[in-house]
Amino acid sequence: MGATERAVVDHKAHDHEHHEDQDRYVLGFWVFLASDLVLFASIIATYFVLRTHTDGGPTAAELFEIPLFTLETILLLTSSFTCGLAMHAMRNNRLNAMIGWIAATIVLGLAFVGIEASEFVKYVAEGATMQRSAFLSGFYTLLGTHGLHVCLGMVWLSSVIVQLKRQSINPTTARKFTNAGLYWHFLDVVWILIFTLVYLVGVIE
Numbered sequence: 001m002g003a004t005e006r007a008v009v010d011h012k013a014h015d016h017e018h019h020e021d022q023d024r025y026v027l028g029f030w031v032f033l034a035s036d037l038v039l040f041a042s043i044i045a046t047y048f049v050l051r052t053h054t055d056g057g058p059t060a061a062e063l064f065e066i067p068l069f070t071l072e073t074i075l076l077l078t079s080s081f082t083c084g085l086a087m088h089a090m091r092n093n094r095l096n097a098m099i100g101w102i103a104a105t106i107v108l109g110l111a112f113v114g115i116e117a118s119e120f121v122k123y124v125a126e127g128a129t130m131q132r133s134a135f136l137s138g139f140y141t142l143l144g145t146h147g148l149h150v151c152l153g154m155v156w157l158s159s160v161i162v163q164l165k166r167q168s169i170n171p172t173t174a175r176k177f178t179n180a181g182l183y184w185h186f187l188d189v190v191w192i193l194i195f196t197l198v199y200l201v202g203v204i205e
Helices: 003-050 066-091 095-125 134-167 171-204
Strands: none
Touching: 003 134, 003 171, 066 095, 066 171, 095 134, 095 171, 134 171
């Protein structure tokens, strides 16, 4: 076999290995997302069972403030929109715009987490601690788990920005941002479920 033929064979082998790696990354991401889906479904179902077990403590209607959880919802939905704008910028190969929209998404996420943390502090100051009732245990577990995932999403997006600054837009950074963006949209969908099943149902009942 000549040098040219060996080069062709090596190139094909490299491409094959690259495609296998890509397939593993894609499969791993969807397995990770599916496990998170099962986690949130379990916690939401548990909360829904416990929501009326207040043990004489504050009820959801007494605790929840419509302006507060509405603001949280607006912030997170807006962050989903800015994440979509970053995806659009990526497809048009606009690096600076892409980084800017990702940064805006992170800032909105930080504002969301900050308001949620202040909400928890306020409730605890009023005596509505996690140990007070089964309802509050379920509430803090669900909201806290979602908040931690939002923090994970922000770290993920921040790492994408670092890689974009070093490597610009290429197939690898594009794939990493696509996965991070899908994860961020997933967290928004989970929040819509929380907004509906926890807050809206809570203030109506």
